[in-house]
């Protein structure tokens with residue numbers, strides 16, 4: 024059973040998140056390049072996958088144009104229903120705790136739905152008490168998908184461990200669900 028994490032990362036932060044999700048899901052990584060392109064062979068990987076996990080940073084309240092270019096190029100798969108009934112999930116990373124990441128997640132969910140996919144939520148309780156910290160699982164309180172924050176003045180090595188642990192659990196959940204549909 025193959026699972027693909029396809030993501031765009033302009034400055035490396037979302038790449039680290041994608042690697043964590045892939046670790047949890049035991050997935051193959053595909054990076055959308057800075058021109059919004061993927062390799063021809065990547066389309067075959069996507070067509071063959073049981074589950075596809077979309078990942079993008081949030082730029083100006085939505086997914087970057089490079090990811091949107093990939094999404095538009097997936098219209099060929101849409102037209103032939105090549106991704107019908109696959110398992111899908113998604114994540115977004117941005118600098119602010121909120122930062123309008125939900126808009127990106129909703130876009131990813133919509134893209135999956137256009138393809139006739141079955142969307143997997145995050146499935147984890149939020150850590151939102153007085154005692155909660157950024158080291159906790161799902162401290163950002165996602166539900167539609169995984170949310171991650173990367174402070175704007177820091178490298179990818181400064182992403183809170185709780186967010187990265189959540190990314191691994193999210194990948195595991197998508198793999199568990201995909202197995203049930205196999």
Ligand SMILES: Cc1cc2nc3c(=O)[nH]c(=O)nc-3n(C[C@H](O)[C@H](O)[C@H](O)COP(=O)(O)O)c2cc1C
Pocket residue numbers: 031032033034035036037038080081082083084085116117118119120121122123173175
């Ligand atoms: C053009 C641009 C627009 C951005 N817009 C947002 C935004 O709307 N919300 C937010 O929280 N962060 C925003 N950011 C910050 C990025 O989401 C953040 O730096 C993220 O970690 C970048 O991920 P990457 O290194 O994978 O590209 C923006 C960054 C850039 C370059």
